[in-house]
Amino acid sequence: MANNTTEILVGNVFLDTPFFGEITYGNLLAAIVIIIATYVIAKVISVVVMRVLAGKVEINNSTFLAKLVRWGVYFIGIVAVSPFLHLDFSGLMVAGGIVAIAIGFASQNTLSNFVAGVLLMFERPVGVGDNISVNGNEGYVEDIGILSTTIRTYEGIFVRIPNESMFSSNITNYVAHIARRFDFNIGIRYSDDADKAIKVIKEVIEKHPYALKSPAPSVYVDELGNNSINLKVRIWSPSGFWWDVRTDMLWKLFQALRKAGIDIPFPQLTLWYGEETPKPPKVTKGSGFSPQEVLGKSEASPENAVKETK
Amino acid sequence: MNMALKILHSGGRKKERETVTYEHDNGSDLKQFAYGKFPIDYAVNFEGLNLAVDLDRGMYHYRRALGDWKTEINISVNGGHMLIHPVEPLNLPDNLTDFMEIRFDPIKIEPSGICVIFVTMPIEIGVFLESPSGSTDIVDIVSYVYPKYSLYGGANRGVVTRFNESKVYYYPPAMKNYEAGLLKLEIENRSDEWATVGKAVIFQKGLYLYFDEKFVAASAEMKIISPDVAVVTGVDTPIRQGMTRSYRLFKNRKLSPFYNVPGMLNDTAYTMDMGLI
Numbered sequence: 105m106a107n108n109t110t111e112i113l114v115g116n117v118f119l120d121t122p123f124f125g126e127i128t129y130g131n132l133l134a135a136i137v138i139i140i141a142t143y144v145i146a147k148v149i150s151v152v153v154m155r156v157l158a159g160k161v162e163i164n165n166s167t168f169l170a171k172l173v174r175w176g177v178y179f180i181g182i183v184a185v186s187p188f189l190h191l192d193f194s195g196l197m198v199a200g201g202i203v204a205i206a207i208g209f210a211s212q213n214t215l216s217n218f219v220a221g222v223l224l225m226f227e228r229p230v231g232v233g234d235n236i237s238v239n240g241n242e243g244y245v246e247d248i249g250i251l252s253t254t255i256r257t258y259e260g261i262f263v264r265i266p267n268e269s270m271f272s273s274n275i276t277n278y279v280a281h282i283a284r285r286f287d288f289n290i291g292i293r294y295s296d297d298a299d300k301a302i303k304v305i306k307e308v309i310e311k312h313p314y315a316l317k318s319p320a321p322s323v324y325v326d327e328l329g330n331n332s333i334n335l336k337v338r339i340w341s342p343s344g345f346w347w348d349v350r351t352d353m354l355w356k357l358f359q360a361l362r363k364a365g366i367d368i369p370f371p372q373l374t375l376w377y378g379e380e381t382p383k384p385p386k387v388t389k390g391s392g393f394s395p396q397e398v399l400g401k402s403e404a405s406p407e408n409a410v411k412e413t414k
Numbered sequence: 415m416n417m418a419l420k421i422l423h424s425g426g427r428k429k430e431r432e433t434v435t436y437e438h439d440n441g442s443d444l445k446q447f448a449y450g451k452f453p454i455d456y457a458v459n460f461e462g463l464n465l466a467v468d469l470d471r472g473m474y475h476y477r478r479a480l481g482d483w484k485t486e487i488n489i490s491v492n493g494g495h496m497l498i499h500p501v502e503p504l505n506l507p508d509n510l511t512d513f514m515e516i517r518f519d520p521i522k523i524e525p526s527g528i529c530v531i532f533v534t535m536p537i538e539i540g541v542f543l544e545s546p547s548g549s550t551d552i553v554d555i556v557s558y559v560y561p562k563y564s565l566y567g568g569a570n571r572g573v574v575t576r577f578n579e580s581k582v583y584y585y586p587p588a589m590k591n592y593e594a595g596l597l598k599l600e601i602e603n604r605s606d607e608w609a610t611v612g613k614a615v616i617f618q619k620g621l622y623l624y625f626d627e628k629f630v631a632a633s634a635e636m637k638i639i640s641p642d643v644a645v646v647t648g649v650d651t652p653i654r655q656g657m658t659r660s661y662r663l664f665k666n667r668k669l670s671p672f673y674n675v676p677g678m679l680n681d682t683a684y685t686m687d688m689g690l691i
Contacts, residue, residue, distance in 0.1 A: 282572060282573065310562075313560070316564050317562055318565055340565065342511075342574050345510070
């Protein structure tokens with residue numbers, strides 16, 4: 105027991121022995137431990153940052169952030185070690201603080217863009233390649249940078265959006281979900297059989313590979329309009345293909361309905377004056393449609409309407 | 415050749431063994447497609463599919479037609495072989511998904527019960543070229559089956575799947591090996607409740623296709639954890655002896671690592687946690 109006490113005392117004496125100026129061996133030892141710990145912690149944290157951001161942000165940005173975090177840890181380590189080495193940074197701190205405030209005022213927007221960029225990287229409302237709409241700009245995300253996000257519009261135009269603006273704006277990401285729905289409104293004549301039209305439409309949808317089987321497409325009579333029976337067609341498609349499916353499907357639906365003898369009527373207004381005998385409607389030259397096609401059976405035979413008037 | 419198959423029979427924890435006879439072996443006269451490894455200038459004329467490789471002034475020309483669907487490719491290779499193998503039906507018209515979904519008539523399975531069923535799945539035909547050095551690459555993929563896709567789960571966290579409907583068979587039925595393959599599915603209910611299963615979702619890497627002169631087949635296991643959750647794992651085993659393993663197409667595709675695919679436990683096991691019917 106006595107020997108142990110002696111050893112500890114001897115140890116303490118050694119640690120208190122001056123090494124250089126006021127710096128003792130104990131101070132030196134503590135400084136070395138802190139420096140090594142700082143180095144290790146900085147290394148580990150930067151690796152963690154790189155791994156967390158891997159696949160989420162561009163490699164350049166994740167490397168930059170990792171370096172930033174590493175130098176931040178180094179700075180904390182230097183501040184922590186300074187008392188042991190009897191380094192007085194207070195003057196430097198004051199000067200640095202003033203410079204920092206000046207720089208802060210001068211680069212307020214830049215800093216807010218930077219912070220917004222970091223937050224966007226973690227929140228990830230959009231990813232590179234996504235099809236988005238933000239602030240009236242629609243297109244594909246080309247790059248998510250530290251300060252700004254770049255978009256390539258559908259017309260191929262380069263648009264740079266500051267991250268602060270991105271962060272505070274409503275973002276619509278059209279492909280964030282794996283599938284999406286789109287609708288068609290199709291009007292058919294009152295003389296047409298809506299059940300038959302629905303069957304024809306469903307057959308066309310069934311044949312399209314990217315019109316998803318589940319969620320099942322929905323086709324129904326949505327409205328009895330002024331000029332047509334309005335059918336609502338709702339189709340789910342993989343998000344990356346929905347526009348192709350939509351453009352492809354609309355024409356196929358029209359063709360299939362025409363083939364089945366079902367047509368899409370033009371808006372029309374038939375006027376009857378008093379007891380005037382109804383005249384068969386005339387078709388504009390070159391329309392290519394017969395009166396039956398344009399007006400449908402019920403409109404071409406308005407006797408019922410006349411009787412109701414009487 | 416002994417065409418019998420030992421399968422695990424339905425009914426509780428006890429696994430009985432039963433001999434199953436293939437419908438093909440009882441005199442089915444279905445015309446079957448010849449898969450395999452052929453000389454590079456091999457030609458196919460089968461059920462509307464015309465395929466040939468011609469050598470013209472040192473350059474090979476690959477030509478294929480199935481109805482109006484035609485492809486021509488120039489190939490520079492110094493000899494080699496043509497491989498025509500069945501491939502997983504996940505390539506046409508585009509590499510949209512890595513999952514295949516098979517829906518079948520729902521089956522109720524007792525707690526701790528096991529059953530083996532056979533369902534059909536669509537097949538695509540892959541044409542590969544193997545250079546004299548042994549390097550293989552896909553040249554063309556063709557299919558007699560029109561593709562259809564679906565969504566398993568919700569739009570927010572589900573997966574797009576290649577969709578197929580099938581009857582449930584308790585024996586391997588006869589089928590056209592150029593249109594459909596067999597999937598032997600061993601379903602085990604590990605939960606303490608009755609479960610109803612009407613679909614299976616399988617990841618591409620878990621589809622180990624094997625073929626012989628009459629069948630294209632794969633195997634999978636479905637372990638039901640709760641009445642709404644099951645893990646489906648592909649099994650790298652032929653359903654009978656003497657089958658050849660198909661060339662694996664996923665090597666030519668850039669598949670996401672399994673840990674980036676929601677629901678994947680490893681390269682071949684997918685967790686169906688969005689319903690089993």
